[in-house]
Amino acid sequence: MHNLSAVNPIDQYIELFHTQRRLIDANSHPVLNVRRKTAAAAFERLGFPSRKVERYKYTDVAAAFAPNYGLSLGKQTANSRALDNTTNSEDPALIAALYGTLADVETDAITALNTMLVQELTVIHVPADTHKEHPVQIVHTLRSTAPLMQNRRLLIIAEAGSHVQVILNEKADEQQDFLTTQVTEVFVGEGAHVELYDIESTSARCHRFHQVFADVAAGGHFTQTAFTLSGGLSRNQTDVRLSGSSAEAILLGCVITDGHQHVDNNTLIDHRAPGCRSRELYKYVVDQQSTGAFAGRVLVREEAQQTDSEERNANLVCTDEARMWTQPMLEIYADDVKCSHGSTVGQLNADALFYMRQRGISEAEARMLLKQAFAAEVIDTIPLEALRPRLYALVENRFRSCEDCKLCK
Amino acid sequence: MHPICKKSMLEIKNLHATVGGKEILKGINLVIKPGEIHALMGQNGAGKSTLSNVLVGHPAYTVTEGSVTFNGKDLLAMSPDERSHEGLFLSFQQPVEIPGVSMVNFMRAALNAKRRYQGLEPLDAAAFLKLMREKRKIVELDNKLTSRSVNEGFSGGEKKRNEIFQMAMLEPTLSILDETDSGLDVDALRIVAEGFNKLRTPETSAIVITHYQRLLDYLKPDVVHVLINGRIVKTGGPELALEIENRGFDWIKEESEHA
Numbered sequence: 001m002h003n004l005s006a007v008n009p010i011d012q013y014i015e016l017f018h019t020q021r022r023l024i025d026a027n028s029h030p031v032l033n034v035r036r037k038t039a040a041a042a043f044e045r046l047g048f049p050s051r052k053v054e055r056y057k058y059t060d061v062a063a064a065f066a067p068n069y070g071l072s073l074g075k076q077t078a079n080s081r082a083l084d085n086t087t088n089s090e091d092p093a094l095i096a097a098l099y100g101t102l103a104d105v106e107t108d109a110i111t112a113l114n115t116m117l118v119q120e121l122t123v124i125h126v127p128a129d130t131h132k133e134h135p136v137q138i139v140h141t142l143r144s145t146a147p148l149m150q151n152r153r154l155l156i157i158a159e160a161g162s163h164v165q166v167i168l169n170e171k172a173d174e175q176q177d178f179l180t181t182q183v184t185e186v187f188v189g190e191g192a193h194v195e196l197y198d199i200e201s202t203s204a205r206c207h208r209f210h211q212v213f214a215d216v217a218a219g220g221h222f223t224q225t226a227f228t229l230s231g232g233l234s235r236n237q238t239d240v241r242l243s244g245s246s247a248e249a250i251l252l253g254c255v256i257t258d259g260h261q262h263v264d265n266n267t268l269i270d271h272r273a274p275g276c277r278s279r280e281l282y283k284y285v286v287d288q289q290s291t292g293a294f295a296g297r298v299l300v301r302e303e304a305q306q307t308d309s310e311e312r313n314a315n316l317v318c319t320d321e322a323r324m325w326t327q328p329m330l331e332i333y334a335d336d337v338k339c340s341h342g343s344t345v346g347q348l349n350a351d352a353l354f355y356m357r358q359r360g361i362s363e364a365e366a367r368m369l370l371k372q373a374f375a376a377e378v379i380d381t382i383p384l385e386a387l388r389p390r391l392y393a394l395v396e397n398r399f400r401s402c403e404d405c406k407l408c409k
Numbered sequence: 410m411h412p413i414c415k416k417s418m419l420e421i422k423n424l425h426a427t428v429g430g431k432e433i434l435k436g437i438n439l440v441i442k443p444g445e446i447h448a449l450m451g452q453n454g455a456g457k458s459t460l461s462n463v464l465v466g467h468p469a470y471t472v473t474e475g476s477v478t479f480n481g482k483d484l485l486a487m488s489p490d491e492r493s494h495e496g497l498f499l500s501f502q503q504p505v506e507i508p509g510v511s512m513v514n515f516m517r518a519a520l521n522a523k524r525r526y527q528g529l530e531p532l533d534a535a536a537f538l539k540l541m542r543e544k545r546k547i548v549e550l551d552n553k554l555t556s557r558s559v560n561e562g563f564s565g566g567e568k569k570r571n572e573i574f575q576m577a578m579l580e581p582t583l584s585i586l587d588e589t590d591s592g593l594d595v596d597a598l599r600i601v602a603e604g605f606n607k608l609r610t611p612e613t614s615a616i617v618i619t620h621y622q623r624l625l626d627y628l629k630p631d632v633v634h635v636l637i638n639g640r641i642v643k644t645g646g647p648e649l650a651l652e653i654e655n656r657g658f659d660w661i662k663e664e665s666e667h668a
Contacts, residue, residue, distance in 0.1 A: 355505040355559075358465050359519040359575060360493035360526070369518060373509025373558075 009065045010047050014040065016071070017116050023073045028119040031092070032153065035100040039115035046109040055237065058293030058325050059264045061110070064207045064233050069149035069179050073119070095123055099155060102185045102213035102241075110209050110237075114181040118151040125155075126162040128189070135165035135197075135384065142172035142180070142206065152182040156196070160189040160217075165197070165384055172202035179207045186214035188222050190244060195223040195383055200231050201394070204259055207233040218244025218273070225252040225382050227391065228263045229398045235264045242269065242276040242304075253282035254378040254391075256371075256398050257290035257322075264293040271304035271334075280311040283378050285371050287318040295327040298341065302333040311341040316348060316374055318367075368399045418443050418614055419484075419583060424475035426463045432473070433459040435639035441583070444611045448625055448650055449618045451636035452658055457618045458502060460636070461585045464616075465499045466492055479583070493519075494526035498581030500572040502588045507559035512571075515559045516541065516578055523579060544577040548604035566597035573604045580608075584615045590624040602627030622654040635661050 017024070017040050025033045048065060049056035099121075105112040124136055142148065158164050172178050188194050194214075202208060208231060216222045226236045240249045255263045269278045284292040294313045315324045328341040348370045356366035372395060379391045419441040426434040433456045441447055449457050463470045464477065466489035477484040479495060487495065507515070520540075521531040532540065545555060548570040560568050569589055576584055586605070590598055602624060605615075617628055625633075625647065633649040634641045635658065642665035643649065653661075 349505075349507075351505045352507045352510075354467060354489065355501065355507070356510075356515070356519075357489040358493055358499050358501075359515070359579065360490050360522045361515075361518045362490050362522060363488075365518055365522065369510050369514065370507070373507065376509045 029121045039105040042105045043112035120152045125157045128159040129161040131163040137167040139169040147177035149179040154184040156186040158192040163193040165195040167197045174203040188216040188220040190217040191219040193221045199227045202231040212238040216247040223250040255284040258287040261290040267296040271300040277308045284315040286322040289321040291323040293325040297329040300332040307337040309339040313343040446630045448630035448633045455636040456639040496582035504568040512555045565592040
């Protein structure tokens with residue numbers, strides 16, 4: 001275990017990298033070692049983003065990285081064996097050619113930090129015209145005897161005409177502090193189809209940063225769904241490049257927060273080619289003293305004529321103490337486009353609540369049914385229908401356990 | 410006609426209530442016995458809907474004076490859901506649409522909450538769906554409607570039929586029909602009224618709020634009250650409703666002013 005002191009987080013991470021470089025390299029997939037040095041220089045230059053950095057203004061990153069976490073740099077322990085430097089690709093040249101080419105270390109500090117220290121690599125490579133019949137599911141369960149930092153990398157390569165669904169499940173032991181960074185790069189080839197479902201059910205003591213970079217070639221499709229059901233601090237940043245004509249991106253998010261949770265979703269959809277379509281729907285239920293943030297930028301470049309884009313963020317703020325920041329952004333440089341964006345912040349419908357109570361439903365149950373109904377819109381929108389019943393159940397359990405604990409009553 | 414030997418079900422004494430700081434009810438006195446149907450008539454703003462909202466415990470209304478007992482219990486001390494469990498039902502003037510909450514989940518939550526209150530086991534899924542099917546028939550409510558979200562996309566008539574359907578499911582002892590006839594065409598009115606009549610027993614009572622005689626033609630009230638400016642100023646038999654249909658309210662207003 002190598003401990004990171006809380007004194008000056010940036011210096012400690014950089015010092016760790018320089019002093020332990022040999023150990024880090026020795027226990028990593030070789031492709032990961034190639035980009036470390038550049039990443040370290042970038043991280044040193046960038047530092048942890050302050051709130052003055054536009055994309056990070058809703059999350060105090062330095063504070064999230066300040067606690068004293070340990071890193072397991074040697075051969076990965078049994079707890080993480082499932083992902084121990086695993087790749088299922090038989091094409092190292094392809095991995096080397098693509099790794100780190102979407103994830104920009106020069107402008108994003110978390111990506112730089114991850115690239116500098118990362119030791120776990122998972123590759124999902126789907127050859128051309130191959131349809132993966134069943135979703136690939138990756139489960140991370142965080143367990144440790146001491147506070148732990150984990151850095152991970154996921155590389156999804158879907159070649160032309162291929163089809164793959166990936167489910168990420170992250171869970172954590174409630175009795176320990178965790179900090180995870182994950183950078184996911186998704187290459188969606190021409191006419192390929194990728195769905196990425198990210199379901200976080202961690203604990204109040206978990207800080208999680210997930211950066212997703214996707215490039216979608218002509219006629220390709222990319223769906224990302226971020227379900228944040230529980231956690232401490234969660235930040236998901238997604239950059240999608242629609243680089244070929246008639247490409248499509250759907251970003252969905254469902255966030256349920258209470259206690260002192262903080263969830264920040266930050267997205268960029270970059271329309272670079274004509275005739276592309278993008279949809280965004282993020283819904284938050286923010287309870288107790290928790291805070292939520294959504295910032296979604298849709299950029300329609302001059303060459304991206306006939307863009308069809310919709311962005312919506314809807315939020316339920318359940319208490320006077322809960323806070324929600326919402327910032328839908330639309331930037332259009334083309335003149336023949338159909339784009340909309342909007343957000344709402346509200347409370348539960350008082351008329352509906354009373355109607356239900358008149359029928360004998362208790363206030364707590366009525367509130368829960370209304371919150372579930374609110375979240376259900378996102379579940380009903382996800383393309384992987386087989387996953388919907390599980391998500392309904394997860395969301396219901398999440399609300400039920402909250403109602404049962406009576407902390408908010 | 411009046412089963413005077415029976416104990417009263419609902420007793421309202423000198424009820425005063427405000428909404429938004431404004432006094433709307435100014436001393437209501439009303440006694441309803443099991444099996445009775447009371448019509449409540451009066452012009453807009455007289456306090457009819459306020460009375461029904463106060464009885465079911467709407468949080469926007471404040472009782473400032475008086476008492477209400479329901480089957481011997483203090484109704485005003487109960488939460489809205491307890492009042493429902495005790496047998497009080499309001500057919501809403503404007504039923505609320507609840508997107509995302511299915512009729513099935515809504516009714517199951519309501520029915521099982523009542524069963525829990527009564528110390529009964531919740532109904533299993535099969536028994537519950539069978540009950541839904543049976544009760545639907547009473548108001549000719551389409552299967553498609555009960556598989557949708559609560560009232561979402563229902564026509565005006567469908568919403569009112571849905572109210573009576575819910576009444577059939579919950580089997581209340583005292584139902585308040587708040588302008589259930591408004592917005593209904595002749596056929597829908599007949600279906601709703603006949604549905605209501607099928608649910609009547611010698612133990613069930615109702616307060617029927619309406620402006621028109623045509624609903625009362627079906628429901629045949631035992632007693633008709635006229636509410637003016639927050640008070641019941643005249644009480645009579647079914648013939649009073651007919652007289653109002655012919656002469657309006659002004660003569661009652663004058664009568665009460667000169668009394």
